[in-house]
Amino acid sequence: MKLNRRLFMGTAAATAxxxxxxxxxxxxxxxxxxxxxxxxxxxxxxxYLAKDSEGAIDVTLIEPTRKYYTCxxxxxxxxxxxxxxxxxxxxxxxxxxxxxxVVHDWAVGxxxxxxxxTTAMGHTFPYDRLxxxxxxxxxxxxxxxxxVTAQNKMPHAYKAGxxxxxxxxQIQNMPEGGTFAMVAPPNPYxxxxxxxxxxxxxxxxxxxxxxTAKILIADPKQTFSKQGLFEQxxxxxxxxxxxxxxxxxxxxxxxxxxxxxxxxxxxxxxKVDVCNxxxxxxxxxxAHDAGVTDGGWAPVNAEDxxxxxxxxxxxxxxxxxxxxxxxxxxxxxxxAKVAANAIRxxxxxxxxxxxxxxxxxxxxIDRENGVKVGATYEATPEKIAKVDGFISQxxxxxxxxxxxYRESLGWYASITADMFGVQA
Amino acid sequence: xxxxPAILAALATAAASGALAAEGDAKRGEALFERCAAxxxxxxxxxxRSGPALNGIVGKAAAATDGFRYSTALRRLxxxxxxxxxxxxxxxLADPRGYVxxxxxxxxxxxxxxxxxxxxxxxxxxxxxxxxxxFDVAPETLAIRGDAAYGxxxxxxxxxCHSSGGDIPRISGxxxxxxxxxxxxxxxxxxxxQVMQLVTARxxxxxxxxxxxxxxxLE
Numbered sequence: 244m245k246l247n248r249r250l251f252m253g254t255a256a257a258t259a260x261x262x263x264x265x266x267x268x269x270x271x272x273x274x275x276x277x278x279x280x281x282x283x284x285x286x287x288x289x290x291y292l293a294k295d296s297e298g299a300i301d302v303t304l305i306e307p308t309r310k311y312y313t314c315x316x317x318x319x320x321x322x323x324x325x326x327x328x329x330x331x332x333x334x335x336x337x338x339x340x341x342x343x344x345v346v347h348d349w350a351v352g353x354x355x356x357x358x359x360x361t362t363a364m365g366h367t368f369p370y371d372r373l374x375x376x377x378x379x380x381x382x383x384x385x386x387x388x389x390x391v392t393a394q395n396k397m398p399h400a401y402k403a404g405x406x407x408x409x410x411x412x413q414i415q416n417m418p419e420g421g422t423f424a425m426v427a428p429p430n431p432y433x434x435x436x437x438x439x440x441x442x443x444x445x446x447x448x449x450x451x452x453x454x455t456a457k458i459l460i461a462d463p464k465q466t467f468s469k470q471g472l473f474e475q476x477x478x479x480x481x482x483x484x485x486x487x488x489x490x491x492x493x494x495x496x497x498x499x500x501x502x503x504x505x506x507x508x509x510x511x512x513x514k515v516d517v518c519n520x521x522x523x524x525x526x527x528x529x530a531h532d533a534g535v536t537d538g539g540w541a542p543v544n545a546e547d548x549x550x551x552x553x554x555x556x557x558x559x560x561x562x563x564x565x566x567x568x569x570x571x572x573x574x575x576x577x578x579a580k581v582a583a584n585a586i587r588x589x590x591x592x593x594x595x596x597x598x599x600x601x602x603x604x605x606x607x608i609d610r611e612n613g614v615k616v617g618a619t620y621e622a623t624p625e626k627i628a629k630v631d632g633f634i635s636q637x638x639x640x641x642x643x644x645x646x647x648y649r650e651s652l653g654w655y656a657s658i659t660a661d662m663f664g665v666q667a
Numbered sequence: 668x669x670x671x672p673a674i675l676a677a678l679a680t681a682a683a684s685g686a687l688a689a690e691g692d693a694k695r696g697e698a699l700f701e702r703c704a705a706x707x708x709x710x711x712x713x714x715x716r717s718g719p720a721l722n723g724i725v726g727k728a729a730a731a732t733d734g735f736r737y738s739t740a741l742r743r744l745x746x747x748x749x750x751x752x753x754x755x756x757x758x759x760l761a762d763p764r765g766y767v768x769x770x771x772x773x774x775x776x777x778x779x780x781x782x783x784x785x786x787x788x789x790x791x792x793x794x795x796x797x798x799x800x801x802f803d804v805a806p807e808t809l810a811i812r813g814d815a816a817y818g819x820x821x822x823x824x825x826x827x828c829h830s831s832g833g834d835i836p837r838i839s840g841x842x843x844x845x846x847x848x849x850x851x852x853x854x855x856x857x858x859x860x861q862v863m864q865l866v867t868a869r870x871x872x873x874x875x876x877x878x879x880x881x882x883x884x885l886e
Contacts, residue, residue, distance in 0.1 A: 573827060580823035596820045603862055617862055619869055631868060633861045653835035660830040
């Protein structure tokens with residue numbers, strides 16, 4: 244194995260490697276947890292395991308990017324309310340303040356028999372418990388005419404970063420009175436209100452810069468998250484700009500041609516200026532490679548997010564097939580805390596408490612016009628089951644909507660601090 | 668019930684210099700507060716705007732809101748021990764720029780003594796009402812000794828929103844009894860907030876005590 248110091252931010256990892264370069268972290272005597280994916284699930288579980296075990300557990304986080312852009316709130320960058328850099332976070336504090344071995348590399352293989360993870364750089368990491376939090380990947384062929392090689396012509400922008408910037412630039416360069424089309428995804432997918440908040444933010448940008456432009460949504464779903472709130476908001480804020488074609492009118496029968504910049508809905512082809520294709524989704528690739536998926540997602544036991552196929556593997560966030568929770572950053576963060584407690588209980592003598600989950604999703608419809616939906620959940624033998632919930636009302640006062648928006652900013656600052664261990 | 672120190676201080680102040688405030692009409696004061704509302708918020712969820720949030724202002728030391736940029740003039744008076752009570756607020760509101768020379772508050776003042784008294788009565792009433800501190804928690808419930816380790820686990824549900832401050836208050840280090848009273852107030856519906864009512868709906872008395880034991884012991 245070749246040493247490459249730049250690969251490793253965690254000093255503990257670097258020291259262990261120098262002492263025993265062939266077998267990772269062997270001889271520490273501490274139980275080892277390897278976490279794959281440094282988003283809302285992975286970063287949170289790594290931080291809570293390291294923080295709460297006070298060094299009793301050796302925690303390694305494998306995440307390819309040094310700079311992580313949150314997918315949540317990336318729509319605000321599209322709308323021009325935030326800069327991309329407002330979405331960026333790094334893993335420095337997880338390594339230096341919490342002692343997580345942060346490894347910037349791709350996890351490419353899991354051997355559940357020998358309990359090891361291998362990476363693209365050729366390293367092998369043994370584990371006692373493995374946590375997979377890889378997020379989503381797209382299903383090939385879900386939208387005829389589109390595959391990942393077309394993502395520069397028709398961006399998905401459903402993993403934040405350069406795709407977000409690309410989509411924004413394309414919308415800014417639309418001709419006057421041009422058409423933006425979105426191919427919305429079928430259930431289940433990451434961030435249920437996400438596509439519709441995105442439409443709101445694009446409408447906001449167009450109302451300011453290109454008010455005669457049109458927005459066309461081809462949607463395979465009969466209904467969608469916060470539908471009443473979005474539709475009322477669109478009618479008030481962007482009258483006549485947004486048209487949604489649901490499945491009854493061919494919204495599920497869509498084909499695209501990225502080279503010709505056309506979209507065909509129910510056989511009717513039309514030219515568009517920008518096309519945002521959000522294909523059907525499944526668990527991130529490593530979950531499939533690990534052999535813990537079934538029908539696209541990785542089924543888990545609700546009480547500790549352990550795989551139904553392997554008690555030593557836990558799956559968090561979007562990739563998990565868990566039941567009633569939406570695939571959101573908030574959900575992943577909530578699941579991570581339950582999993583961290585259960586894993587500590589299994590590997591050390593820490594107390595284990597009953598699982599409890601919650602989620603709130605805020606969306607922005609127009610400037611200072613925020614709405615939210617939230618619920619609490621519990622573990623049942625079958626699934627994570629919803630207990631109770633709320634949703635913003637239509638016709639709320641502007642003051643209340645502004646308050647909800649400011650609350651969402653407070654949440655963003657808090658959840659990222661909770662994930663990365665840094666105050667914004 | 669037991670009251671938090673801040674509320675006790677406010678009540679003591681009110682009692683001591685209460686003649687003016689006692690005659691104030693809080694309801695009228697609420698209407699008068701419209702003139703302040705362009706810059707100041709008060710009540711549940713109030714945040715700093717161009718002026719600081721005014722929750723608990725009566726009985727509070729001047730220039731004491733963390734993170735707010737006060738004028739040098741007000742900070743100097745605060746160092747000299749200025750506390751906002753009915754008397755000092757009355758003088759300040761009569762002539763802001765005369766009372767705090769160099770204040771950033773661009774407000775000419777309120778000439779009518781009765782208007783000032785009404786406004787101060789509202790500031791006091793709004794505080795006790797919206798801080799939910801008027802909520803009655805039985806002494807035996809307040810006396811429950813919380814399991815801090817359980818509280819630390821339960822706190823995972825709080826930290827997703829309450830880790831950073833800003834428009835969502837920080838709860839680390841908040842007074843233990845205040846946490847208990849506020850959570851009970853949300854659970855009973857005496858204090859309104861969709862997320863807080865949802866989350867507290869499934870907290871038992873033991874769990875509220877556990878959360879208070881954990882957060883109350885933090886810095």
